[in-house]
Amino acid sequence: MNARGKAILFCLVALICGSLAFAETFGVKKRAKKPHEYGNVVINNFSEGQNIAPVVFQHWVHRAQFTCRLCHVDLGFAMTAGGTGIREEEIRSGLYCGACHNGKEAFAGEPKARGETEKNCDRCHSYGKTVKFDKQFAEVTRGFPPARFGNRVDWLQAEEQGLIKLSDQIPGVTIERRALKNPEDSLLKAKETGMPDIIFSHTKHAVWNGCELCHPDIFGVRKGATVYSMQDIFDGKYCGACHGKVAFANTDCQLCHTKEVF
Amino acid sequence: MKPTWRLFLFIGVMAAATTSSGVAMYWNLPPLPPPSRYGNILINRTSEKNGKPAVTFSHWSHRMRDTCRVCHFELGFEMQVNATEITEEKNQKGEFCGACHDGKQAFGHTEAHCAQCHNGEIAHGEEQFDKLDNFPKTYFGNEIDWVTALKEGLIKPRQSMLDPQYSPMAFDKNLSLEARWMYVPPAIFSHEVHKQWLDCANCHPDIFNVKKKTTEHFEMRYILESKFCGVCHLKVAFPLNDCKRCHPAMKD
Numbered sequence: 001m002n003a004r005g006k007a008i009l010f011c012l013v014a015l016i017c018g019s020l021a022f023a024e025t026f027g028v029k030k031r032a033k034k035p036h037e038y039g040n041v042v043i044n045n046f047s048e049g050q051n052i053a054p055v056v057f058q059h060w061v062h063r064a065q066f067t068c069r070l071c072h073v074d075l076g077f078a079m080t081a082g083g084t085g086i087r088e089e090e091i092r093s094g095l096y097c098g099a100c101h102n103g104k105e106a107f108a109g110e111p112k113a114r115g116e117t118e119k120n121c122d123r124c125h126s127y128g129k130t131v132k133f134d135k136q137f138a139e140v141t142r143g144f145p146p147a148r149f150g151n152r153v154d155w156l157q158a159e160e161q162g163l164i165k166l167s168d169q170i171p172g173v174t175i176e177r178r179a180l181k182n183p184e185d186s187l188l189k190a191k192e193t194g195m196p197d198i199i200f201s202h203t204k205h206a207v208w209n210g211c212e213l214c215h216p217d218i219f220g221v222r223k224g225a226t227v228y229s230m231q232d233i234f235d236g237k238y239c240g241a242c243h244g245k246v247a248f249a250n251t252d253c254q255l256c257h258t259k260e261v262f
Numbered sequence: 263m264k265p266t267w268r269l270f271l272f273i274g275v276m277a278a279a280t281t282s283s284g285v286a287m288y289w290n291l292p293p294l295p296p297p298s299r300y301g302n303i304l305i306n307r308t309s310e311k312n313g314k315p316a317v318t319f320s321h322w323s324h325r326m327r328d329t330c331r332v333c334h335f336e337l338g339f340e341m342q343v344n345a346t347e348i349t350e351e352k353n354q355k356g357e358f359c360g361a362c363h364d365g366k367q368a369f370g371h372t373e374a375h376c377a378q379c380h381n382g383e384i385a386h387g388e389e390q391f392d393k394l395d396n397f398p399k400t401y402f403g404n405e406i407d408w409v410t411a412l413k414e415g416l417i418k419p420r421q422s423m424l425d426p427q428y429s430p431m432a433f434d435k436n437l438s439l440e441a442r443w444m445y446v447p448p449a450i451f452s453h454e455v456h457k458q459w460l461d462c463a464n465c466h467p468d469i470f471n472v473k474k475k476t477t478e479h480f481e482m483r484y485i486l487e488s489k490f491c492g493v494c495h496l497k498v499a500f501p502l503n504d505c506k507r508c509h510p511a512m513k514d
Contacts, residue, residue, distance in 0.1 A: 026479050027489025029341045030468045146424055148336060149463070194435050231476065234467035251463030254431050 035152040036060070036137035039246040041081040042127055046088075054127040059246045060151050061135050064158075067168045068242070069210040074174040075099050079241050097124070099173050149249035156204060156248075166208070182206050190257065191229070197259035208247075290486060291503055292496060297405040298322075298391035301498040302384050307344040315382030321498045322394075322404050323387065326417045328362075330494075331461040336423045337361050341493055361423065402503045409455055419459075430457040442481065447511030469493060 033040075039059030047054040062071070071077045075096060078084040084096065091098035092109075099105075103112025107120045122131050137151075144163055145154040158164050169176045188198040205214070218241055220226045226238070233240040233250050244250040294300065301321030309316045324333070333339045337358055340346045346358065353360035353371050359379070362368045369375045397416060398407040411417050422428035434454035441448055456465070469490060471477045477490075485492040485502065495502055506512050 027469060027484050027487075027493075029464070029493060031340060031345070032335075032338060034338075148422075148424055192433075192435070195433050196431065229473055231467070231471055231473040234472065249463070251461075251466065253462045257431065260432070 033150075035141075035150070038150045038249075039063075043082055043084075043086065044127070045082050045085050047125060047127075052121070053125040053129055055124045056126045057124075060137060060153075061140070063155060063208075063246070064140060064164045065167060067166045067210075068208045068246075069213050070168055070170070070174065073210065073212050074169070094173070099170055105170065147248060147252070149252050150247075154248075156207075159207065168210075179206070180211060186223075187259065196254075196257040198256045199258050200256075291501070294402065294501060294503065296388075297403070298388035299385055300403045300501070301325075303343045303497075304382065304384055305343060305348070307346075307348065309380060314376075314380045317379045318381055318383055318386040319379070320387055322406070323390065325408065325419060325459075325498075327419055328423075329419045329421055330459045331464060332420055332423050334464060335461050400500060400504065400507075403500045408500075409458075412458060431462060433457065433462075441509070447509050449508040450510055451508075 036058075041057045041059065042054050043057055044054035072079060076084070077096065086096045088109075090096055091101065094102060098108075101124075102108050103110070107113050107116065107123065109120055111117055111119060122129055123133065141151070141153050145157040145161065146152055147154040155164075159166060182202040185202065186200040188200055190197050215221050218226075218238060228238040232238055234244065236244065239256075240250055248255060295302070299320075303319050303321075304316040305319055306316035334341060338346065339358065348358045350371070352358055353363065356364060360371055363375075364370055365372065369378060394406060398410040398414070399405055400407045408417075412419070421430070434452075434457075436453070437451040439449040439451055466472050470480070480490055484490055486496070488496055491508075492502065500507060506514075
């Protein structure tokens with residue numbers, strides 16, 4: 001086959017493969033994540049390049065103990081999977097995961113904690129492996145107030161009821177600051193006529209996020225300065241930076257659109 | 263373009279459509295089963311592999327008791343047959359079918375009841391369908407106007423399993439969706455009717471974007487491929503044969 005023939009064949013194959021892959025991506029319902037999968041993030045910046053299984057980070061196990069702010073502000077974790085570009089040596093020197101996973105606060109790569117005899121690599125580098133974890137989702141979340149989507153756990157209520165206690169600092173690593181007084185709830189007008197408006201609670205968000213996780217990068221602080229649509233949120237921007245990935249799903253409409261329509 | 267030219271073009275397109283097999287698929291509606299079997303499915307992901315007959319599931323008998331959202335959200339059933347990882351063990355633990363089929367709300371997962379689901383017979387239980395004779399009628403599918411049946415209180419399906427106080431969101435907007443083909447009147451979409459059965463999230467944002475006119479490929483030919491409206495309106499909800507139910511201004 002000459003070069004031109006090859007090029008045509010390549011184009012045809014690419015077109016067929018492309019249309020097949022494309023055919024599945026619109027107009028159908030995506031598979032819902034299982035409750036224990038919701039919020040799981042696969043981190044693979046360098047792992048497979050080093051012939052190591054990628055890391056599966058489980059948000060649910062961490063959010064049951066820590067505020068979002070602690071990792072995403074104080075420890076500097078980005079808000080997208082792979083956005084941080086974490087290196088093994090950084091973890092070993094106490095940055096990122098290593099701020100806790102140092103053998104004292106939490107297990108480290110090397111066996112350091114009491115009773116440990118083997119390396120703990122698999123507990124994080126678990127992608128594609130069958131790993132027996134200490135904490136099982138069903139056991140940890142048993143008896144927690146239910147939610148309709150995501151982890152199927154109402155984490156806000158779980159915190160309010162004292163079922164989980166959140167740490168907002170790591171002694172010796174992060175600094176404790178006096179909390180700011182929360183601004184009042186905001187009423188956000190829905191653009192669509194007949195759609196209930198949104199009551200945004202600063203108080204509920206500040207428990208987990210402080211101020212700095214959202215302001216000023218995601219949302220400006222001047223009222224009405226940030227213009228966004230629900231479709232943007234579904235696309236993972238604005239509220240969708242958390243809601244739909246880790247925080248309660250952005251498809252549970254009535255959790256935000258709560259103002260009565262008259 | 264002058265109206266006469268439009269007409270010629272339309273006739274030309276229609277003539278091409280009848281001769282070209284590629285375009286003929288526009289009207290390739292799947293054959294309809296008898297009304298008592300419309301919406302019935304055989305679930306056979308693992309049953310026969312494990313030596314048990316496939317499971318018959320009839321949507322009509324379930325939609326009388328529960329809204330779509332109860333199973334297709336709260337219980338995690340996928341919208342495709344055999345896509346949900348239902349296992350006997352999970353059912354016994356109260357997941358999926360076992361959430362209701364626990365011996366209290368509905369017959370339980372005991373040996374005496376195996377054959378009520380595991381019978382491999384798509385028509386199983388259709389004699390019960392005759393009891394619905396007094397239900398309001400339509401022309402296609404189950405030939406039952408489920409929307410009117412709900413409105414008249416003939417059925418009272420549960421809105422939510424998790425939240426007994428649940429009521430659908432206060433959003434009743436009607437949409438007029440312009441058809442791409444000339445002389446096809448717009449489809450009228452009622453949020454009010456859909457929300458009685460479905461959660462917003464059944465359709466948004468996976469199937470339909472929420473921003474006006476931003477859902478790409480939203481065309482009849484893809485609907486006929488079980489996409490968009492066809493996710494439900496080919497299999498369970500009234501079938502697409504009922505043109506006028508969506509395009510009410512369409513002439514006979």
